[in-house]
Structure formats: C-alpha cells, structure tokens
Amino acid sequence: MVFLEVEMQGNVVVPPDQLDPKGLLLRKGIVLRLLEDIASRKASKEHGYYIAVTTLNSVSEGRVQELTGNVVFPVSFNCITLKPCKGEILMGTVDKVLRHGVFLKSGPIDNIFLSEKKMEDYKFNVVDEPMFVNDKQQSKMAKSSMVRYKVLGIKWMEWDRGFQMLATLAGDFLGPI
Known part of the structure; x- marks a missing residue:
C-alpha cells in the first residue's frame, strides 16, 4: 500500500463550552476536533484511508x-x-x-476477497474447521x-467509506506464510 502525505483544508466546529480566551486551549480544542473529524471520515476515494494528522x-x-x-474555524493541515494500488503484493x-x-x-482494509478460482492447487476442505x-x-x-x-482489483464503496479488493495467488512466492 502506498503511504501519501496530503495537504487538506476543512472546517473545524468548536462548541462554545470548549472556547477559552487563552489561545493555547483554543488551539488544543481545534486539534482535538480535527482528529475526531478525520477519524469519523475513515477514508476517501481520492486519498485512501486517513491514518494520522501530522x-x-x-x-x-x-x-x-x-x-x-458554535465557532467554525477554516483549517489547513497535512495528513498521512x-x-x-492494483498489482501490489500485500x-x-x-x-x-x-x-x-x-x-x-x-x-485498515477488511473486505478483501480471494476466490478459490484464483488459488492455484488449493482445494476446499472441512475436517475440523473449514x-x-x-x-x-x-x-x-x-x-x-x-x-x-497480489491485488487484482479495487473498488470504492461510498456507503461503507472504504475499499473492496479482489486478490489472487497467481505469481511467485504468494500464498500462506
């Protein structure tokens, strides 16, 4: 997977009870709200999964x-x-x-399907467990x-705010570790 550092802009909404005349506490409130907002977004089609605000x-x-x-602050920040990517070995x-x-x-990707048709020489077996x-x-x-x-295909799912992927074992050194 590719790690990127992107510059983003957004609005941070700070409730009145978190406002303080001292700038330090206000900045802390803005940073905490920004982290909450990024965590709730999870991912985007353009950037991928949000890992950390740097x-x-x-x-x-x-x-x-x-x-x-509430007070709305326009902010600019960097995020990892x-x-x-298609063709990656993961x-x-x-x-x-x-x-x-x-x-x-x-x-962070929890929806990767590896079809039995893409597993050379592997057969389904149920002895004690599948x-x-x-x-x-x-x-x-x-x-x-x-x-x-190996990543065979990627699809963005807007309703889930995540990616679905198809995988294959066709290639050298792929399979169980």
Missing part, C-alpha cells in the same frame, strides 16, 4: 454560527493516508473461510492464517 498548517479566523453559538490475515474463497484483512489445503506443498489457509497475495 501538522496543523494554519487556522483562520473563526465565524460564529448564530443559531448554535494509505491507498491500495500480506493479510484470513478472516472468514467460505466454500468459494476466503475473506482477508490487511491493515480451510483451503494444498497437497503438494502441504500448506493450508484457515482462519487467522497469514497470506501473501
């Missing part, structure tokens, strides 16, 4: 909302993001094993197994 570049003069008394953990494939989790087994290399993919995979 710097607060500028805080412009606030405007008071007449009805609520993580965006998956590692993930098996979350669910189904007859038609497995679902993986990798970092898993995919390779008889030649005597390896298996069961729940909580680590798997190295």
Whole structure:
C-alpha cells in the first residue's frame, strides 16, 4: 500500500463550552476536533484511508454560527493516508473461510476477497474447521492464517467509506506464510 502525505483544508466546529480566551486551549480544542473529524471520515476515494494528522498548517479566523453559538474555524493541515494500488503484493490475515474463497484483512482494509478460482492447487476442505489445503506443498489457509497475495482489483464503496479488493495467488512466492 502506498503511504501519501496530503495537504487538506476543512472546517473545524468548536462548541462554545470548549472556547477559552487563552489561545493555547483554543488551539488544543481545534486539534482535538480535527482528529475526531478525520477519524469519523475513515477514508476517501481520492486519498485512501486517513491514518494520522501530522501538522496543523494554519487556522483562520473563526465565524460564529448564530443559531448554535458554535465557532467554525477554516483549517489547513497535512495528513498521512494509505491507498491500495492494483498489482501490489500485500500480506493479510484470513478472516472468514467460505466454500468459494476466503475473506482477508490487511491493515485498515477488511473486505478483501480471494476466490478459490484464483488459488492455484488449493482445494476446499472441512475436517475440523473449514480451510483451503494444498497437497503438494502441504500448506493450508484457515482462519487467522497469514497470506501473501497480489491485488487484482479495487473498488470504492461510498456507503461503507472504504475499499473492496479482489486478490489472487497467481505469481511467485504468494500464498500462506
């Protein structure tokens, strides 16, 4: 996954009870609200997953909302993001094993599907627990197994504010670790 540092602009809303005539506490309130806002956004199609706010570049003069008394501060800040790319080799953990494939989790992405059609030589097997087994290399993919995979496709899901990915094991050195 590609880590990017992007400069962003936005508005931070500070309620009146968090306002203080001393600038230091006001700046702290703005930073805390900014962190909450970024955490609730989760991700965007353009930038990927928001990981951390690195710097607060500028805080412009606030405007008071007449009805609520909240103060809106336009801010500029830098943020580290993580965006998956097609063709990347990544590692993930098996979350669910189904007859038609497995679902993986990798970092903040928790919706990665590896179809049984994209797993060379692996067959579905249910002995004690569901898993995919390779008889030649005597390896298996069961729940909580680590798997190295290649990103086959990526799709942005607006309703979930996240990415869905398709994975494959076609390639050298891919599969259970």
